[in-house]
Amino acid sequence: MGSSQTIDMMRMGGILTGMVKQGRIELHSHTLYSDGELLPSELAQRAAICDHAAIAMTDHADASNLGDLIERLRRFVAQQPADWPLHVLVGVELTHVAPGSIAKLARQAKRLGAEWVVVHGETIVEPVAAGTNRAAIECPEVDLLAHPGFITLEEARLAAERGMIVEITGRKGHCLTNGHVAQTCREAGALMVVDTDTHAYNNLITLDEARQVALGAGLTAAEAEAAVVTTPQAVVQRILLRRHTHSA
Secondary structure, X not given: OOHHHHHHHHHHHHHHHHHOOOOEEEOOEOOOOOOOOOOHHHHHHHHHHOOEEEEEEEEEEOOOOHHHHHHHHHHHHHHOOOOOOOEXXXXXXXXXXXXXXXXXXXXXXXXXXXXXXXXXXXXXXXXXXXXXXXXXXXXXXXXXXXXXXXXXHHHHHHHHHHOXXXXXXXXXXXXXXXXXXXXXXXXXXXXXXXEOOEOOHHHOOOHHHHHHHHHHOOOOHHHHHHHHHHHHHHHHHHHHHHHHHHHO
16 A cells, blocks of 8 residues: 555544544344344434444344345445434344354355454353354454353453454343453453343443443453443444445
8 A cells, every 4th residue: 555545544544533423332233134123224213312323233144144134234324324323334243153154154244245243152041052252253254252151261362362352241141251251351451342232222221331331340440441432433433444445
């Protein structure tokens, strides 16, 4: 990349930083296109009312519906970009996909236009296949490991090495191992975010409530601020910059 291009990207990064308003950022949510209750429009409206700056819509996906989900969300974002004062990110959550298929489907999701790929981690309240966490962490196209249950220190260190994000969750059941996840990721130096795994309008939480989830998991005030504000904002800025460069 030439110096002029680099300068242009730096300038655009500054512009986009200003475009991401202060507010809650949710990186894991579901619509009625999987097991959520709301249309994308209503989920966006509810998130806006709850003072969200951005929301990633990440419906459950496998090979049977991956393309359809991404196409629908890309059309939604393209045709209704200014309907709400927040950014909608095109995502999917690879769910109960065998570890051996995660990398293939994650790559496919990115080729089809997904901006944010989540993997449904080894929560203790569902029979997720052993090895799912590791397969997700080792895949460069996976952005977030959701509710990873008893993630190991080795796995968390691998996540830290490649800058992958691990979720602290507000979701009932999945949240039972938040303390373990927080402690393990702290020791490994892995990035964390607080998500809700929203399925219904009343699952959305405010910025202050997200801070309480982080503190309840055992994070310090500084760590909570990183998980609730700094890291999610960096994610959204990176995605918006990529959108701009691809559309230019």
